[in-house]
Amino acid sequence: MNISTLFFKRSNIKPLIKHIYIPSQKFSTDVQEKIEIPNRIPRGPTDILRALESTISRDPTAAHYKYHDDPYLIPMSNVGKRTFAMAQEAGKKAAHWIRKEHADLFNHREADPVIKAFLPRVSYDENSEVTEEDLKISISDVQVSDAQLVYRLLKSKGIEISPETQLQLLELVCYFNSEDTLSEEFIEERWFRQSSRFKDRQRKTWKDGSFAEELFIGIENPTAETYSALILGMSKHFQVERAYQLFEEAQQKGLILSTNTYNSLINVVNFLKENYEMRWTFIVDLLTDMNKVGQKPNLGTLNAVLHALSQMGSGKNAKDSVLKTLREFKDLGIEPSLGSWYYVLITYCKERGPVSTILNDIMPQIENKEHQARDLADTNFFVTAMDICRNHLHDIDLAKRVDTLLHFANNYNLIGDSYKESIYYRHYFILLINSLPLEEFMNEVYYKLVPNIYVPEPSVMTEVLKQVDLNGETEYIPKLWSDMTIFDHTSRENLIDTVLNIMINNEPPIESELTQKFADIGWNIYEKIDTQDENRFNKLSFTGDLLGNIMALALRNNDFGKACIIMDKLDKEHNKIVGVPKMEVLSLFVDHCIVQKSPSRAIACIQYCADAGFPEAGDLAARLTDTLTLNEKHIHSLVKIVGELPLAGKINVRAD
């Protein structure tokens, strides 16, 4: 019997045993298995899509999916990313405009059921026949100006509008300050616009005497909801005095205002009252009042109080009040959102205040959790937390914890907008580059995030270059330079100077391929500056030092031809070029001239040295005459440049 048959027999044993046991199971009657049918789990129409989506995470090696997946069409620089995305959005807007102008061509009903988003919007003018239904539709579609127009039409025709619709309209126009808003469809514009919103912040933008107020006056017997809507709108757009007036008016009438109305007033307490004491008393009064009328506080109340406290200076009172507030709301069962923690952070960690490690205490509360957007301020948390890790605490471990939280589940949705995202990464990068070993930083952070997730700004690039210089790890320079070219950093004088200086100060060992690469980078810089557009704003100009550095790189690579081009440039445009190269570079050039047996070039260089006032010109001339046999003409011009003295004793030919 050989092994295989033995094996075959052994492997047959198991099924045999099974076969024996099965009947005994089959006939046993004492096992009563009850089949339990699980309860049906109700699923939404997009649940499967969401489940699928949760299996995919962001791939840092691929560009964002909003861009075309084609090497030529993927933007690399920050400007490019913005331009490409906005250009797409502009195309989308153009299509919307066409549809609006030629609405009659788009009224076919292809989809069943009809999808409203594909149909042109109904437009109204002075002669439209309208009903209250149209008004309701405009309100639910957030068409602020349409809703106003329809309302006026209805009024002029004397059609009665129900109080509910009137209230809805009032809430709409108050929230949007009687202005149309950017449609939610244009996500790119929402993602990239940030500056305008920051500017508008904290400034009265409420339109006095606008449609909202007109509507409010037109409502007979205003209710608490009517008052609430107007107060909310006014405090949202910083018309604070009148908001407070209305609040008092409503109270005199004995109306019970909503919790959100109270919140909005607490939010703007800094505009209403002068100092800490008065503000805090005002807040406490409002909260007591809420309690009296039986309105329960919510997350908005917590965040409003914390927001107000965060702007009350860096005194100890504010910090104590923050803790007391958190304590009390915890007892009420209101869980703080990320926005609340943001306010706590900015109260505790002031730029010119004592160092506070409160972020260490906050992290355990929020770590390993998925957070939903519950307050507008929630999107401020991550960028602020990272700022504090970098500037306040210099704590790399904490920064990594914050970053892990950001990438947990769908928390990345709370990053805010493109501006906040890039600030977040700026802080993260600069903190890591200064704390991690360079190799680890490059492999685990830089190569992973750049350029698809984050494109370093010039200031961050400077930091990276600084570390490369400190560590002398110049092998990263070619990669960094190519990145800088892609990111449009190469028109910045300080960055170019830094790169050149690093390459000059860290001379690669002989036979290293870096010598060649460095020379290429140098030449790349030369060509870039040389071929710039004449009419360019902020033109780069050659300096003597810069040209000298490029020349040194070319010479190290034994590229005498390119060095000569630069020497000619220095010579010809010496009145335009500021400064002169270092003496060592010029001396190196003369050495190469000697090797190349090119005395006339060497003499031109010595002439340049003499003109620039280098006392070493004489030594160079001596070196030249020592090593090369010069003809009469050359010696004649040399003597003319440096005089006889340095050459005395070396040659016997007189100039005249």
Added chain:
Amino acid sequence: MLNANLICKTTVLGNLKRELVNPDGFTQHQHVSNPKLDGTGPPQRKDFPLTYEMANPPHQIAHRKTWNSWNTTNLQGGLRPSETAVEDQFIRKFMVGTWHRLLRYTEELLSFWLQCPVKLELQSVANKKDVIFKYI
């Protein structure tokens, strides 16, 4: 039977030579007279570039390019076959008629028209010559 099969295949491949397989297994080439090739026709300069799409003469389109128009509406009992064909043609004409860089514009307008999401994927080549399939 075998012979017929082989002949059929080579015709599909569009060779100008017709291959005949003898029962004894030897292959014999029979040249079909072509005025362009045998020198009696006008001279061929071979300097006019064609892309792959252009390089298919009409009699080969059915063989090589049918898959471009295969879709489930053409199955028996399929819904709206004619509409799909018209829409297909519409998209092509629209793409050519619109400036091709206006990607989002095209996507958006087509989706308004066809009332479903429309996505365009463009591919670019570094060199114009990369898309040349052959010269005639």
